[in-house]
Amino acid sequence: MIEVSKRVPVNEPGQPVLTRSDVWKGLVMKADNALPFVPAMTHCKVLNRESDMVFVREIEFRGERCRERITLVPEQRVEFVRLDGSVLGTILNLIEEDESGLGLRFSFKLKLAGVEDGSPEEIEYGKVVEKDYLKAVDATLAAIRKMKSARDSLIRRYYDVVDSMDLDAFKAMHSANARVTFANFPTVQGADRIAEAIGQFWSTIRGMKHEFVNRWDHPQETILEAAVHYTRKDGSVVTLPCVSxxxxEGDQVGELRIFIDVAPVYAEQKIAS
Incomplete structure (x- = not known):
């Protein structure tokens, strides 16, 4: 039996800081399609899903095809159980957190068919697999950091444009088939219609500024809690809570849902003479 357990620190100096949620997102992506993360893997396909958290995939690792059952425990661990092939056993990816910070541990207990426990062949295979999985962990964290940086950049650029109320730049921030739902107004689709609808709202105010309070990142979307400071036509400022x-979608926004009550923006305004 080959048994290995290694812990890799998630956050290194000079790198984007990753949260547990960020790491989990990367592990889910690797479970669905490991090819971008595991250099020695040349095939990866989900065969069936038993539930949202359990599925079976087919992989080809170092020239051999086999099936694995994947079990996801959200933001804690991913378990891979080999169902067939010449190597059977269990592989775990675990998110750990202690006084030293966030860590990603990979461990495996594998049995090489037809090979005696403790034999030179088993020991050599264990070294190769350990090296492969260390590379996979490094590649996974690198990919997560890249995605985090890209999303950070998009969100920052997007809200800089929103707060500037530059309608042409705002339109360019959306994909061709983007969808935006603002408050209780109907959902609009397409960059042109989005710019038209939001432009109508902007025409009723003098300015705005988003102050972010909380953020939650998920594999496909980000939830943002903000205090939005609206400057009304009469020059007064009203601050409203907002969740978006x-x-x-790539380096643009594919969908945005904004939950806010904008009625106070229009209440008790002074009439300019």
Missing amino acids: ILRP
Whole structure:
């Protein structure tokens, strides 16, 4: 039996800081399709899903095809159980957190068919597999950091444009088939219609500024809690709570749902003479 357990620190100096949620997102992506993360894997396909958290995939690792049952325990661990092939056993990816910070541990207990426990062949295979999985962990964290940086950049650019109320730049931030739902107004689709609808709202105010309070990142979208400071036509400022759900599409926004009550913006305004 080959048994290995290694812990890799998630956050290194000079790198984007990752949260547990960020790491989990990357593990889910690797479970669905490991090819971008495991250099020695040349095939990966989900065969069936028993539930949202359990599925079977077919992989080809170092020239051999086999099936694995994947079990997801949200934001804690991913378990891979080999169902067939010449190597059977269990592989775990675990998110750990202690006084040293966030860590990603991979461990495996594998049995190489037809090979005696403790034999030179088993020991050599264990070294190769350990090296492969260390590379996979490093590649996974690198990919997560890249995605985090890209999403951070998109959100920052998007709200800089929103707060500037530059309608042309705002329109360009959305994908061709983007969808935006603002408050209780009907959902609009397409960059042109989005710009038209939001432009009508902007025409009723003098300015705005988003102050972010909380953020939650998920594999496909980010939830943003903000205090939005609206400058009304009479020059007064009203601050409103807002929650937005933003779904990226490449380097643009693919969908945005904004939950806010804008009625106070229009209440008791002074009439300019």
